[in-house]
Amino acid sequence: MENNNENILQVQNMHVYFYHDHGVLKAVSGVNFEVDKQKTLGIVGESGCGKSVTAHSLLRIMLPRSKMEQGKIYLNPPGQKEPLKLHQMHPKSKNIRRVRGNLISMIFQEPMTSLSPVHTIENQIKEAITLHREKDKKEAQKIALEMLKKVGISDPEQRLTEYPHQLSGGMRQRAMTAMALSCNPYILIADEPTTALDVTVQAQILDLMADLQKSLAMSIIYITHDMGVIAEVADEVCVMYLGKVVEYTDVDTLFYNAQHPYTQSLLNAIPRMDYEGRLEAIKGRVPEPVDLPEVCHFYPRCDQSIEGKCNQEEPPVFQTEEGHRVKCFLYEGGSGPDG
Ligand SMILES: Nc1ncnc2c1ncn2[C@@H]1O[C@H](COP(=O)(O)OP(=O)(O)O)[C@@H](O)[C@H]1O
Numbered sequence: 001m002e003n004n005n006e007n008i009l010q011v012q013n014m015h016v017y018f019y020h021d022h023g024v025l026k027a028v029s030g031v032n033f034e035v036d037k038q039k040t041l042g043i044v045g046e047s048g049c050g051k052s053v054t055a056h057s058l059l060r061i062m063l064p065r066s067k068m069e070q071g072k073i074y075l076n077p078p079g080q081k082e083p084l085k086l087h088q089m090h091p092k093s094k095n096i097r098r099v100r101g102n103l104i105s106m107i108f109q110e111p112m113t114s115l116s117p118v119h120t121i122e123n124q125i126k127e128a129i130t131l132h133r134e135k136d137k138k139e140a141q142k143i144a145l146e147m148l149k150k151v152g153i154s155d156p157e158q159r160l161t162e163y164p165h166q167l168s169g170g171m172r173q174r175a176m177t178a179m180a181l182s183c184n185p186y187i188l189i190a191d192e193p194t195t196a197l198d199v200t201v202q203a204q205i206l207d208l209m210a211d212l213q214k215s216l217a218m219s220i221i222y223i224t225h226d227m228g229v230i231a232e233v234a235d236e237v238c239v240m241y242l243g244k245v246v247e248y249t250d251v252d253t254l255f256y257n258a259q260h261p262y263t264q265s266l267l268n269a270i271p272r273m274d275y276e277g278r279l280e281a282i283k284g285r286v287p288e289p290v291d292l293p294e295v296c297h298f299y300p301r302c303d304q305s306i307e308g309k310c311n312q313e314e315p316p317v318f319q320t321e322e323g324h325r326v327k328c329f330l331y332e333g334g335s336g337p338d339g
């Protein structure tokens, strides 16, 4: 495969399953996407749709009882002729450890899952730096301070000496972001990083991400259940439902021409400032993807479904316009729902 200069990451037909006593749970089944250089790919879907399992799998972090059954993950670091084949790297190998935190970093919804409660912020950032970059302690300390300034932490010299529990939720999220970015990764994976924060702090963190993306020239994979956040951060968007990508397009197209009924329902559920009525929630719940038949999995919740079709076969992916892919029978033959 050629080292394509436009995208930094390509994921092809990724399947990740959990093996439970009550059956095989297909958390991710056949996911495809690309991440462009210095752009943000948003991944959106309700809770349980496979977003976090997708994120972990990119770094070959295999959760207990799970296995990546199929798929290819190509990373194209600039200046390198051949892409790195992450799917071939053993989850405990030296090669993938060199990728984690170094070429690709990840931040999580709850900073306490990746910050240690018993070490100061300074020691944690310094350790992240010396682990991945050949820097001595003094240099590492300088970078740690710079990073805290970059992520907008007030009184950074003082903060360096503090422990995570001494910081507010927003400050902890910033400290974790500083740690994740301290090695200048090509890609930052942010898995619902603002969900636990109030809206004002969330808005500040989103602004911060946009600034950092520009100054560090990195790509971001931003995971959220919130279409409002997608509108703020994403260039391209992957909409996931039950382990599959159901719609994939650029963010403008998604907002003016959402085609999958699931995407349309997510958009109808966004709160609007000028709207005082009841929000339209999507009817029904996300089921567990265990022993599901090979049909459209959104069928039971869809108000546009075609009886005898959507509950009989799995819809293929249709390209409805350039760069716009939809996994839905309404678009069979390129006609769209009205024609
Ligand atoms: N550690 C785990 N063990 C077993 N099943 C899991 C685990 N993590 C996630 N799953 C299952 O995988 C599916 C996808 O989960 P996840 O990727 O966490 O969803 P999301 O991040 O979109 O909310 C869900 O059905 C969830 O129950």
Ligand SMILES: [Mg+2]
Residues within 6 Å of the ligand: 051, 052, 053, 191, 192
């Ligand atoms: Mg998640």
